[in-house]
Amino acid sequence: MTPAAQTRQDLDHVGRIRQQWAEQRPELDTTPMGIIGRVHRLGEHLNGELRPVFAAAGLSDGEFDVLASLRRVGEPYELTPGGLMATTMVTSGAVTKRVDRLATAGLVERAVCPDDARSRRIRLTAAGLALVDELVEKHLVNEERLLGGLDAAERAQLEALLEKWSRALDQ
Numbered sequence: 001m002t003p004a005a006q007t008r009q010d011l012d013h014v015g016r017i018r019q020q021w022a023e024q025r026p027e028l029d030t031t032p033m034g035i036i037g038r039v040h041r042l043g044e045h046l047n048g049e050l051r052p053v054f055a056a057a058g059l060s061d062g063e064f065d066v067l068a069s070l071r072r073v074g075e076p077y078e079l080t081p082g083g084l085m086a087t088t089m090v091t092s093g094a095v096t097k098r099v100d101r102l103a104t105a106g107l108v109e110r111a112v113c114p115d116d117a118r119s120r121r122i123r124l125t126a127a128g129l130a131l132v133d134e135l136v137e138k139h140l141v142n143e144e145r146l147l148g149g150l151d152a153a154e155r156a157q158l159e160a161l162l163e164k165w166s167r168a169l170d171q
Contacts, residue, residue, distance in 0.1 A: 014038050049146055053138050057131060058105070062090065064139075066098045067107060067132040070124045078111065078123035107131060 011019060014037040018030040047061070054064040069087040070077045079087070084095045099122050102108040107128035113119040124132065147155060 012038070013041065046146060050139070050142065053135065053142050057135055059135075060098075062088070062094065063098050063102055064132070064135060066095070066102060066122075067124065067128055068136060070108065070122065071129065071132045071136070076123060077129060078121045080113070080119065080121055084122060102128065 014034060017037065018033055021028055021030050021033070051061050054061050057064075059067075065088045066084060069084055070079060072087075073079060073083075081092060081095050081099070084099070085092055088095065088098075090098075099108060099110070103110065107125055108122050109125055110120045111123050113121050150158065
């Protein structure tokens with residue numbers, strides 16, 4: 001059903017915006033707005049719902065990302081700053097700030113690379129490992145809650161579509 005065919009109260013925020021455009025500029029195809037607008041709004045909503053899990057542990061979502069990146073690579077749970085930059089997709093300055101805060105909290109440590117004394121590796125401490133293992137479980141429970149309105153088939157379809165779209169944008 002097109003936005004013009006629905007009453008305003010039946011529409012979500014993006015649907016109401018599309019309906020307004022349809023009334024004011026009926027020649028415009030606002031179909032992309034229906035997808036992009038909703039994905040954007042969902043992203044903002046999800047960030048607001050995900051961050052409290054990390055904040056309860058005294059972390060930002062970016063700091064959790066660093067801990068999770070180190071945890072996912074397996075023992076000895078360490079990466080170079082460049083490796084962290086690649087897995088977290090942030091600048092080297094952002095990685096440095098996050099690592100500094102995590103090191104101050106005793107969750108990571110910097111170690112000299114055995115094959116290059118000028119280079120450092122960032123490694124999870126025992127406390128960092130315990131915290132990330134605890135938080136990832138809480139994070140997944142929270143994500144499951146957020147996906148509660150979709151059944152298994154809908155989730156699989158949405159995941160496949162988002163992956164396809166992501167690959168197309170990456171090219």
